[in-house]
Every structure is written in structure tokens, then in C-alpha cells.
């Protein structure tokens with residue numbers, strides 16, 4: 482190929498030279514005709530088409546997206562094929578040292594059986610003009626040049642370039658370091674360092690393999706996520722925004738936050754941890770949404786605590802209305818004191834209003850400990866597409882934890898543990914804590930025995946508690962009013978870990 486280029490190059494130079502010489506002797510009126518014919522001759526002898534992709538295009542000093550994507554695409558091939566490489570440190574990449582081909586290097590590529598050539602080039606600068614200058618000449622403008630046979634013009638300009646750009650972006654996305662964002666209070670949105678979200682590198686190690694839950698349930702979630710990830714065309718076909726809502730519910734310590742991390746790692750998405758109490762109103766909420774990238778998981782943890790969206794909402798509303806009747810000025814005062822005025826309708830708009838479709842490929846996750854207390858409008862089907870219950874640790878989940886913490890697949894104590902886990906409710910967080918060896922030389926069997934001891938103690942306590950309750954019940958059946966403690970039923974209080 483190199484030889485061919487050299488021959489072509491000298492042929493072109495000869496034609497241009499002859500053209501320049503002849504042109505001087507031609508009358509001005511005939512020059513245009515001469516130029517057209519010369520061009521035709523060049524086209525005839527040189528059957529290749531060239532496209533260049535400059536690094537900086539337009540008037541704005543912004544690096545061209547196409548150039549970056551091509552560079553990423555080529556760096557995959559060029560690092561093996563090119564002989565002269567350029568090493569660059571790229572921010573936010575998993576592998577910060579990226580090798581790409583150096584200036585004036587050339588690599589070949591193949592697409593659907595068609596061969597094409599990529600070259601990295603630089604425009605020459607007039608170094609002569611700087612020969613007496615204190616300053617060194619500026620660097621020439623870089624560009625990539627794509628050369629291919631003209632008979633493949635349609636294939637290359639339509640399909641190949643699209644393929645390169647998409648692939649380049651995809652590789653960059655795969656290699657980037659994912660981030661965990663949190664929203665800034667709106668007081669910090671303006672001024673010199675304005676930003677609505679702050680971020681750090683997302684490095685949570687949780688995966689679906691290390692997540693303790695029933696295998697069948699786990700598979701179902703993974704399949705759901707896969708279907709979502711590959712569903713771009715499907716969502717477009719059915720006319721639905723490409724997003725999915727999950728509601729994770731279950732008692733504290735059952736792995737809701739761990740599951741979000743596992744989902745983010747599985748999907749390779751960024752995580753936006755939205756702190757609703759720091760959002761002043763619905764407009765701010767919308768602005769935050771617009772500033773999120775695609776391929777993101779937007780999380781609102783403990784939705785019942787973040788907002789006035791729970792069943793208590795109605796109670797407070799009623800109480801508020803009563804007080805307002807007595808003293809109308811009180812309502813305004815209360816409103817201005819409240820830090821967040823995000824309303825249920827604002828949040829619903831955030832989830833499935835027209836703005837929520839911008840960007841695409843987003844997952845919205847709400848977590849709560851009390852699913853029953855959420856407003857039905859928030860969790861109705863279609864809004865939160867999938868409700869996932871994270872429950873207490875049963876034997877199947879325990880086996881995952883034993884593998885994670887003790888690297889253990891089976892043990893003769895497992896049967897005893899399975900029986901105990903069947904009759905008592907302990908969270909995976911509690912089990913994990915007990916299983917974790919407390920010192921370097923703690924034996925596996927000791928950890929398992931510690932767990933059995935803790936579980937037996939819990940079962941005994943629960944039995945004692947139950948027999949005590951039954952005894953009191955026999956004495957006197959409490960009234961409905963007495964069953965409520967500070968507005969919570971006995972079940973609620975137990976769920977919170979209080980002992981009656």
C-alpha cells in the first residue's frame with residue numbers, strides 16, 4: 482500500500498505541476514475549462530475518496546466529538562498495528578494511559594469486506610514566519626484522514642462512519658470511570674464554580690454474585706435489566722421513553738442500597754443520588770433532572786422520609802387545614818419555613834412527565850422501608866415498573882453470604898442454620914456482620930457457631946416475647962386505641978426494632 486501511495490503521490494504532483502505551468506500560458510477565459518478537465522483527469526486516475534475529520538471544527542474551541550470517537554475507535558486497533566504510538570493520560574478513564582497512533586501514522590481497517598485506510602495527520606505551520614520570533618511556532622491542526630475506493634462511497638459514508646462513531650463512543654463509555662453524583666443545594670448553583678451535581682468516582686464493589694437473595698429473584702432482575710439495556714428500538718417502537726422505574730422495599734439492612742450498587746456495576750451506569758430534602762421546589766427538581774446524563778441510575782433513598790409523600794401526608798393536610806381555619810397567616814409562615822416544597826405531582830412529573838424522556842436510558846430507583854405508607858399514585862403500575870422486595874435472610878441468601886465472607890460452599894452446620902433461618906427474621910446485614918471473621922486466625926467453624934448461637938438466642942427471645950404477649954392478651958384484650966403507640970401499630974413498632 483505504501484508503494485502505491487508513493488506512486489499516486491508523485492503522479493498527482495506531476496499533474497499539478499504540469500497544470501500550474503500550462504495554466505500560465507492559457508487565456509483567463511479558458512482557465513475554468515482547463516481546471517474542470519484537469520480535475521476529471523485526476524478523478525479518473527485517482528479512484529480514491531478522502532474524508533478528513535479535524536480535531537477542532539467550527540468557530541468554537543471545542544474538540545470535535547467525531548475526532549474523539551474516531552481516536553478512541555482507532556486506539557483499539559492502532560495500538561497493535563501502528564509502529565509509532567502516542568501515549569496520553571486521559572481523565573476519568575479506567576485505564577488512564579491511552580495509546581493512539583502518532584502523527585503521520587497509517588492503519589488499515591476492514592468493514593464488510595471493504596478495506597480502508599486511516600491516517601493521523603497534522604497541517605503544516607509556517608515555521609519560517611517564526612524564525613526570528615521569540616515564540617515557537619504553534620502546533621499544526623490535527624486531523625484524521627479516511628481513504629477508501631470511490632466505488633464504496635455509499636457504504637462508507639452512510640454505514641461505516643456511523644459504525645465508527647458509535648463504536649468509539651461505546652468504547653469510551655466502557656472505559657470511563659463511573660461516577661457517583663449528589664445534588665448541591667441551589668445556593669451553590671450560580672457563580673464561578675456553578676454546578677448542580679457534585680461527584681466522586683463510583684467504586685462500590687457490590688455485584689449480583691455477591692448479593693444475597695434468592696437465585697430465581699436475582700435472575701429475574703438481571704433479565705429485566707438486560708431487556709431494558711437492549712430495548713432502545715423496542716421502546717421507540719411502542720412510543721415509550723427509554724426509562725424504567727424500580728421500587729426497592731424491605732426492612733433496614735436487607736440490601737436495598739447494595740442492590741443499587743450491584744445494578745450500577747452490572748449496567749455500567751453512573752449513579753445520581755438525589756437528596757430530595759435539598760431541593761427547594763419542583764422547578765429545581767426539573768433542572769436537576771435535565772442535568773443528568775443518559776446511562777444513569779437516579780436514586781431517591783428512603784422516599785418516605787424525603788418528602789411529605791406518605792400516608793401521613795393526608796393526616797398533616799387535614800391538620801393543616803384545621804389550623805389554617807383558625808389562623809390563616811400560619812400556613813404561609815409554615816410554607817416559607819419548609820426547606821423543600823417539592824410536591825407529589827412534581828415528583829410524578831419527574832418520573833414520567835415529558836421532561837423525563839430527555840436523555841433516555843435512565844433507571845429511576847426509589848427505596849423505602851415502609852411500602853404500605855407510600856401514596857398509591859407514586860407506586861402504581863406503570864410508574865414504578867417493578868417492585869422488588871428485599872426480605873430477611875433465608876438459607877439461599879445465607880449461602881451467598883457464606884461464600885462471600887468465608888469462601889464456603891457447604892458445611893455440616895448448614896442444616897442447623899437453615900432450620901433456624903426458617904423460624905426467625907434476621908437481616909442479611911446482621912448475618913454478614915456475624916459471619917465476618919473478627920481476627921485473622923478465627924476459624925470458619927467458630928464464625929458459623931457464632932451465627933448459630935446468635936440465631937438460637939433470637940429464637941428464644943422471640944418465643945419468650947410471644948408467650949408473654951399471649952399471657953397478657955389472655956388477661957385483658959387491649960382496645961384498638963391502646964394498640965396504637967404514637968400513631969404506629971404494634972407491628973410498625975416491632976418492625977422498627979423496638980422491643981415492646
Ligand SMILES: Nc1ncnc2c1ncn2[C@@H]1O[C@H](COP(=O)(O)OP(=O)(O)OP(=O)(O)O)[C@@H](O)[C@H]1O
Nearest residue numbers: 691692693732733734735736737738739909910913
Ligand atoms: N442482600 C444482601 N447481600 C449482601 N450483603 C448485604 C445484603 N443486605 C445487606 N448486606 C450487607 O449489609 C450492609 C447494609 O446493607 P444495605 O445498606 O444495602 O441495606 P439497606 O436495605 O439499604 O438498609 P437501609 O434501609 O437502612 O438503607 C451492606 O453493606 C452489606 O454488606
Ligand SMILES: [Mg+2]
Nearest residue numbers: 737738739782
Ligand atoms: Mg440503604
